[in-house]
Amino acid sequence: MSRVTRFIVPATMLTAVLALVLTLAPAFAGVADAKAATPASTDQPFLSQLSSFTTIQGAAAAMTKTAVIVSLLFVWIIVAVIVTLFAGREVRYSSVEVRASALYCFALGLVAFTSFVITAIVFSYLVPYIVGVPLLAALGVFAILTKVYGMISIFHAAGSIVAGSRTRSQLERRRWFRGDLAMVIVGLVVLGAIRLIPLVGTIIWSLASVFGIGTALATRFGRRDPAFLAWRPARA
Amino acid sequence: MKTPDCERYIEDPEANASHLAACAECRALFGAESNVPSPKIDLNALPLAPWEGAQHRPWPLVTGAALAIFAIAAALFAASGVSPADTLAANMPTLSRLQSLVLLMRQAPIVVVGVLFIVVNTVLIALLRRAPKGLDV
Numbered sequence: 001m002s003r004v005t006r007f008i009v010p011a012t013m014l015t016a017v018l019a020l021v022l023t024l025a026p027a028f029a030g031v032a033d034a035k036a037a038t039p040a041s042t043d044q045p046f047l048s049q050l051s052s053f054t055t056i057q058g059a060a061a062a063m064t065k066t067a068v069i070v071s072l073l074f075v076w077i078i079v080a081v082i083v084t085l086f087a088g089r090e091v092r093y094s095s096v097e098v099r100a101s102a103l104y105c106f107a108l109g110l111v112a113f114t115s116f117v118i119t120a121i122v123f124s125y126l127v128p129y130i131v132g133v134p135l136l137a138a139l140g141v142f143a144i145l146t147k148v149y150g151m152i153s154i155f156h157a158a159g160s161i162v163a164g165s166r167t168r169s170q171l172e173r174r175r176w177f178r179g180d181l182a183m184v185i186v187g188l189v190v191l192g193a194i195r196l197i198p199l200v201g202t203i204i205w206s207l208a209s210v211f212g213i214g215t216a217l218a219t220r221f222g223r224r225d226p227a228f229l230a231w232r233p234a235r236a
Numbered sequence: 237m238k239t240p241d242c243e244r245y246i247e248d249p250e251a252n253a254s255h256l257a258a259c260a261e262c263r264a265l266f267g268a269e270s271n272v273p274s275p276k277i278d279l280n281a282l283p284l285a286p287w288e289g290a291q292h293r294p295w296p297l298v299t300g301a302a303l304a305i306f307a308i309a310a311a312l313f314a315a316s317g318v319s320p321a322d323t324l325a326a327n328m329p330t331l332s333r334l335q336s337l338v339l340l341m342r343q344a345p346i347v348v349v350g351v352l353f354i355v356v357n358t359v360l361i362a363l364l365r366r367a368p369k370g371l372d373v
Contacts, residue, residue, distance in 0.1 A: 070312060
């Protein structure tokens with residue numbers, strides 16, 4: 001790791017963690033809830049998620065919320081299977097990258113998240129000049145694609161850590177728990193089960209998203225293309 | 237190595253195995269009576285590469301997991317007595333939290349936002365310049 005990176009990584013992690021904490025703070029959730037308030041809203045502040053289990057209505061709302069989360073996991077399975085079938089090698093490469101250099105991916109994910117937010121603010125200033133609308137839309141689509149691809153890579157990484165084969169003989173004995181598809185499914189089920197835990201699940205899922213955004217950008221969506229190549233004239 | 241035959245034998249020992257019978261020097265170096273231990277590779281001792289077995293597609297596992305999650309979601313909706321379509325429509329993940337952050341930060345002076353934009357994106361580009369770990373997958 002270069003001297004610059006050694007300075008940049010802790011500094012950016014600190015600032016980006018502050019940005020994340022600000023984003024997850026109840027004040028922001030209050031603004032969000034004022035827009036779409038429902039008893040089982042997944043945007044509830046963390047502490048109210050815990051206290052909702054003390055009443056029957058709260059328990060019913062928690063059950064509905066769990067049903068929503070499980071339904072979204074089903075959507076995640078469909079998307080993850082499609083992406084893994086079409087880009088299995090890329091997903092595997094991103095998964096290897098996040099396991100090989102987790103801190104770098106985390107730092108990159110935090111910085112990228114902060115960059116998305118600040119770039120959205122800058123683009124929002126351009127909305128009156130028309131050009132801001134397509135720019136904001138493009139940024140939104142890129143951010144969502146990054147998150148989806150990154151999360152699938154994280155599913156693969158989690159599945160490989162939990163259920164990956166350690167030896168060749170173990171790999172040959174297995175009928176189901178081998179291959180990219182199986183690792184993605186195992187990781188999704190494990191992270192999905194953790195997601196159902198109040199407070200802890202939300203935090204871990206958010207951290208997985210940060211890791212995912214980081215690994216997606218670090219590996220250029222698994223294509224291993226170099227970024228920002230320095231131009232040098234060819235020598236005779 | 238004296239002759240072209242010797243060189244050919246070194247390049248491809250199996251195809252030129254008959255050379256050992258004709259050349260005493262090569263026989264002493266590479267023959268059965270030589271003391272050079274033949275390398276034995278235990279494949280199971282080597283680390284498992286990420287691509288090994290990666291193309292395997294366990295459809296029963298995929299289908300089973302998807303159906304199980306679908307069944308759990310349906311059971312939870314049935315138990316709570318709410319309409320799945322309405323509830324899902326009301327609880328779709330949105331960017332509302334990010335939208336709130338953007339609206340709040342727009343209250344900051346535009347100079348501060350501009351400086352933050354340049355600093356954060358410079359750091360992002362600096363981080364992206366690092367090449368990914370070159371693991372063969």
